[in-house]
Amino acid sequence: MKRFITKQYWLDWDIQQLIGNMLRFGVWLSAIVASIGGLIYLIAHGSETAPVYKIYISQPEAFRSIPEVIKGALLFKSSSIMQLGVLLLIGTPIARVLFSFFAFLLEKDYLYVFITFIVIAIIIFSMAGGISV
Amino acid sequence: MTVLVFTLIMLAASFLAGFIGALTGLGGGVILIPLLTLVFKIDIHYAIGTSLVAVIATSSGAAAAYVKEGITNIRLGMFMEIATTAGALIGTTIIIYTSTNAIAIIFGTVLIFSSLMTIRKRNVDHIETKEKSILAKQLRLNSSYPAKAGPVHYFVRNVPGGFVMMIGAGILSSLLGIGSGAFKVLAMDNMMRIPFKVSTTTSNFMIGVTAAASTILYFHRGYIDPVLTFPIVIGVFAGAMIGARVLIGSGIKVLRIVFSIIIAIVAIEMIYKGIKGT
Numbered sequence: 277m278k279r280f281i282t283k284q285y286w287l288d289w290d291i292q293q294l295i296g297n298m299l300r301f302g303v304w305l306s307a308i309v310a311s312i313g314g315l316i317y318l319i320a321h322g323s324e325t326a327p328v329y330k331i332y333i334s335q336p337e338a339f340r341s342i343p344e345v346i347k348g349a350l351l352f353k354s355s356s357i358m359q360l361g362v363l364l365l366i367g368t369p370i371a372r373v374l375f376s377f378f379a380f381l382l383e384k385d386y387l388y389v390f391i392t393f394i395v396i397a398i399i400i401f402s403m404a405g406g407i408s409v
Numbered sequence: 410m411t412v413l414v415f416t417l418i419m420l421a422a423s424f425l426a427g428f429i430g431a432l433t434g435l436g437g438g439v440i441l442i443p444l445l446t447l448v449f450k451i452d453i454h455y456a457i458g459t460s461l462v463a464v465i466a467t468s469s470g471a472a473a474a475y476v477k478e479g480i481t482n483i484r485l486g487m488f489m490e491i492a493t494t495a496g497a498l499i500g501t502t503i504i505i506y507t508s509t510n511a512i513a514i515i516f517g518t519v520l521i522f523s524s525l526m527t528i529r530k531r532n533v534d535h536i537e538t539k540e541k542s543i544l545a546k547q548l549r550l551n552s553s554y555p556a557k558a559g560p561v562h563y564f565v566r567n568v569p570g571g572f573v574m575m576i577g578a579g580i581l582s583s584l585l586g587i588g589s590g591a592f593k594v595l596a597m598d599n600m601m602r603i604p605f606k607v608s609t610t611t612s613n614f615m616i617g618v619t620a621a622a623s624t625i626l627y628f629h630r631g632y633i634d635p636v637l638t639f640p641i642v643i644g645v646f647a648g649a650m651i652g653a654r655v656l657i658g659s660g661i662k663v664l665r666i667v668f669s670i671i672i673a674i675v676a677i678e679m680i681y682k683g684i685k686g687t
Contacts, residue, residue, distance in 0.1 A: 288483075289479065291483075292476050292477060292479055292481070292483065293477055295476050295483070296472075296473045296474070296476040296477035297473070298473075299469045299470075299472055299473035299476070299617075300469075300470070300473040302469060303466055303469045303470045303473070303646055306466075306642065307466075307642065307643055307646050310638075310639050310642050310643060311639075311643060313635070313639065314416070314639040314640070314643070317412075317635075317636065317639070318412065318413055318416060321412050322411060322412050322413035322416075323411050323412070323413065324411065324412050325410070325411065325412070326410045326411060326412045326414070326415035327412075327634075327636060327637075329449075329450075329451040329452055329455045329634065329637060330450055330451070330452060331452060332452040332453075332454040332455060332632075334630065334631030334632075335631035335632075335633065335634060336631075339631070339633070339634075339635060340628055340629055340630070340631040340633070341629070355635045355636070356635075358635035358636070358638070358639045359633070359635045361639070361642065362462055362628070362633060362635070362638055362642065363628070365462060365465050365466055365469075365642060366462070366465060366621050366624050366625050366628065367621075368465065368469050368617065368621075369465060369468070369469060369617030369618040369620075369621045370618070370621050370625075372469075372617070372618070373490070373618055376483075376487060387548070387549075388484060388487060388488075391487055391488055391491060392487060394491050395487070395490045395491055395494055395618065398491070398494040398495055398498060398622060399494060399618075399621065399622050399625070401498065402494075402497070402498055402501070402622045402623065402625055402626045403625050403626070403629075405626070405629070
C-alpha cells in the first residue's frame with residue numbers, strides 16, 4: 277500500500293483530475309458554441325429544403341480555413357459559428373496532449389516529455405497538410 | 410425534407426451512435442458510418458469527416474469520466490499515441506487512392522476479424538501478474554486500476570507487437586472514419602494482456618487524439634460540412650455521456666456480448682454494400 281501515499285501517486289491523481297476536467301470543458305464549450313450557431317441557422321433556414329450530401333463537393337474556403345472560420349464567427353455567421361464549434365472540439369484532445377507535455381515536465385518525467393513531443397510534432401505535421409504525394 | 414426535420418433525425422441517430430459507442434469503447438464512428446452512408450446515402454467523404462468529429466466528441470466525453478476514475482493508463486495511452494497518430498497521417502494519404510467500395514469492404518473485413526477475436530476469448534481477463542517485458546518496465550507501462558476489492562495490479566507484455574497494431578489502428582481510423590477502438594482494445598487485450606476495463610478506457614483516451622490528427626487535415630480538405638456536423642456533434646456528445654455512466658456501473662461480461670453483436674451487424678452491412686457497389 278506504500279505506493280499509494282507517495283508524492284508521485286498524488287501528482288498523477290491531480291493530473292488525472294485536471295485532464296478529465298479539461299476534456300469535459302472542451303467538449304461542453306464546443307457543444308455550446310456549435311449549438312448557438314446551429315440554433316441561429318435553424319431559425320433562419322429551418323424551413324428550407326435540406327441539402328443533399330450524395331455527391332461530395334469540397335467545402336468553400338470560408339468553412340475549411342481556420343482564420344476564415346474565426347473571421348466568419350466574429351461576424352456572427354451561423355455556419356461559421358458551427359464550424360468554430362467543430363474546431364474547438366478538434367482542439368480539445370490536442371490541448372490535452374499539450375497539457376500532458378507540461379505535466380510530464382513538472383513530474384520531471386523526461387522520457388514522457390519526449391514521447392509527448394513526438395505526438396505534438398505529428399499533429400503539427402498534419403495541420404501543415406500531411407504527407408503530400 | 411426541411412432542414413429542421415433533417416437536423417432532428419441526425420440528432421436522434423447520432424445520440425444512439427454515441428451511446429453505443431461509449432458503452433462498448435468502439436466510438437460512435439462504427440455505428441455512424443454505415444448509418445450515414447447506407448441509410449442516409451451520404452457521400453463517404455462527408456461521412457468520414459463528420460464521423461471523425463463525432464468520434465472526438467464520444468471519446469473526449471467518455472474519457473473525461475474514465476480518467477477521473479483512475480482506470481485509464483495515461484502513460485500507455487501517451488506512448489501508443491505515437492503509433493496511432495502516425496498511422497492516422499498515413500491513412501489520410503491512402504484515402505485519396507482508395508475507392509468507396511474498397512473502403513466498405515475493408516471496413517467489414519476489419520470488423521469481422523475483430524468480432525472473431527472477441528468471441529474466441531470469452532473467459533475472464535488474463536491479468537499478467539509477473540513482469541514479462543523489459544520495455545514495459547522502462548516505459549513504466551505497468552500499473553493498477555481501482556476495483557471494489559482494492560487496486561488490481563497488472564503487467565504489460567508484447568509492447569512492440571502492440572505498437573505495430575496501433576499503427577494499423579491509426580491508419581484504419583482515418584481511412585474508415587472510425588475511432589478503431591475495436592483494434593485498439595484487441596491489441597491491448599490479446600497481445601499486451603491488459604485488463605479489459607483498462608484497455609477499453611485507455612483506447613477511448615487515445616481515440617480523441619488519433620481522430621484529431623486526421624480530422625484537422627480533413628477539415629482543411631473540406632470534408633466537414635457545418636449543417637451536417639452540428640446535430641451529430643451534439644447528439645453523439647449526449648449519447649456518449651450517458652453511455653459512459655452505464656460502462657462504469659456494468660460488468661465485463663455484458664460489455665463483451667454487446668461489443669461482439671454490434672461488430673457482427675456492422676460488418677455484414679458494410680461488406681454487402683461494398684459488393685453491391687462493384
